C-alpha cells in the first residue's frame with residue numbers, strides 16, 4: 001500500500017489536465033466523454049462529442065473558419081475565439097469562447113447547458129467527473145460579474161442528479177458591516193468574497209445554478225435573504241459569516257445548524273442515514289473536508305437564529321473564522337487561503353450531495 005501511494009504521489013504531476021463529463025438529454029442515458037480538458041477550472045469538451053451526446057450534428061467549415069451546427073431553427077455557427085453564437089443572422093453572446101485545444105474545437109459546460117439546450121429545445125444534464133484536482137487561481141472579477149448577470153437571466157433547467165441548486169447567503173452588507181476587525185477589515189466583504197468564489201466553483205464543477213442572496217455591498221431585508229433559499233430547486237442553503245471575540249487567541253471555523261437538527265451526539269463513524277438530520281450530515285461533511293484541508297474547525301453548534309427557512313432544507317451557517325485573531329484575519333484576507341477554504345467547502349458539499357444521491361437511488 002505504501003509503495004502504491006508513493007508511486008501515485010510520484011505520478012500525479014505528470015498526468016495531463018484531463019477529466020470526464022457525463023452528458024444526456026433529460027430522460028435519456030448519459031454519454032460519458034473522456035476527452036475533456038480543464039482550463040482555469042473550466043471543462044472544455046470537443047463540440048462534435050457534445051453534439052452527438054445530445055443528438056445534434058455539425059461540421060467544420062475550413063473556408064469560413066466556423067463550426068456549423070444543424071438545428072431545427074437552421075444552421076448555428078460558432079468560431080474559435082469568437083464570443084458569439086450566430087443563428088439566422090442573430091448573434092447570441094457566449095460565456096466562454098470556443099477554443100482549439102489538442103486539435104479539436106472545444107466548448108465549455110456552460111455552452112452545453114445553455115446554448116445547446118436551447119438549440120435542442122430540451123434540458124441537458126451534464127455532470128463533471130473532474131477528480132477534485134485543484135484548479136488554477138480564480139479569474140478576474142469582470143468575468144464574475146458577467147457570470148452573475150447571466151445567472152439572473154437564466155431560466156431554470158433540470159440539471160445534474162446530485163443536487164439541483166445551492167443557495168448561498170453572504171451575511172450582512174451595506175450599512176450592516178458585521179464584525180469589523182481592528183484593521184478595519186469588514187466581515188461583509190469576506191462573506192461576499194467567499195460566497196462568490198464558492199458559487200463559481202460549484203457552478204463550474206457541478207454545473208448547477210447557485211443563488212446568492214446578494215452580489216454586492218448592499219443591505220438585505222430578512223425576506224430578501226430567505227427568497228433565494230426558498231426557491232423550489234434549492235437543495236442546500238449555506239450562510240456565510242465570520243466571528244470576533246475578546247480573546248485574541250481563539251481561531252477556527254465554527255458551523256451552526258438549527259437546534260432541532262443537532263439531535264443526540266452521534267460519533268461521526270456511526271452516522272446512519274435516517275437518524276441524523278441532513279443539516280447535520282452536511283455540517284459533518286463540511287467539517288471533514290475542512291479538516292482534510294488542514295483548516296482548524298471548532299465544531300458544530302446549535303443556533304436558534306437559524307429557525308427560519310424551509311424546515312427540512314439542509315442548512316448550515318459557516319462562521320469562516322475569527323477576525324479578532326491577528327493571524328487568522330490575515331489568512332482570511334489572503335486570496336490563496338480563500339481559495340483553499342472554498343475548495344474545502346466545495347468538497348464537503350459535493351460529498352454530501354453524492355451520499356444523498358446514493359441514498360435516493362437506493363430508495364427508488
Ligand SMILES: [Zn+2]
Pocket residue numbers: 171172178179187240241242
Ligand atoms: Zn455575521
